[in-house]
Amino acid sequence: MTARTHQTAACLQSIATDGIDGDRAGPLRNIFVAWKVNPMRAGQVAPVEGTGQILADFAQSVATTCTHKDTFIILEIDALTGAKWLHTYAVKRKSTPRYVMAGHTRRAVHDLYAELLMTICVAAFEPVEQWSWKPGADTVGHDAGLIEARP
DSSP: OOHHHHHHHHHHHHHHBOSSSOOBOOSOSEEEEEEEEOSSSTTEEEEEOOOOSSHHHHHHHHHTTSOTTOEEEEEEEETTTOOEEEEEEEEEEOSSOEEEEETTEEEEEOOEEEEEEEEEEESOOOOEEOOOOOTTOOOTTOOTTOOOOOO
16 A cells, blocks of 8 residues: 555545544534525525535535526534634536537536635625515415405
8 A cells, every 4th residue: 555545544534534433424513504605686686505525516506596697695603613714606607518408309407506705704694685575474464363355
């Protein structure tokens, strides 16, 4: 075994265990929350779901739910230290297409990917989310005790 191979194996082993008592490491300690920026209403964002244990995977999963030229932000929180980073991404389209079969024809598909624009270390971050209607919500100004009869 060469020195480089031995070093790689040692790194992989230390990643797989926590190094204290040899137990398997649990999920990674960083938490990610994402919002899609609304281009029509300045300063408003909408929450977006994503999956992934690391930032790159999480950003790519969020990019697949967005459209080309969208912008989204990810708040990364370190669960142990409490440090927070705000990552801003733009959704780009790959110029080289991949071809898929749709029925009996081949179609060119340009995949979407997330491109990191900037990262900022923040002390606190609470975005203003856009208003959204929820089932069971009472309409503004509606009196639930009022009974109307129309002829």
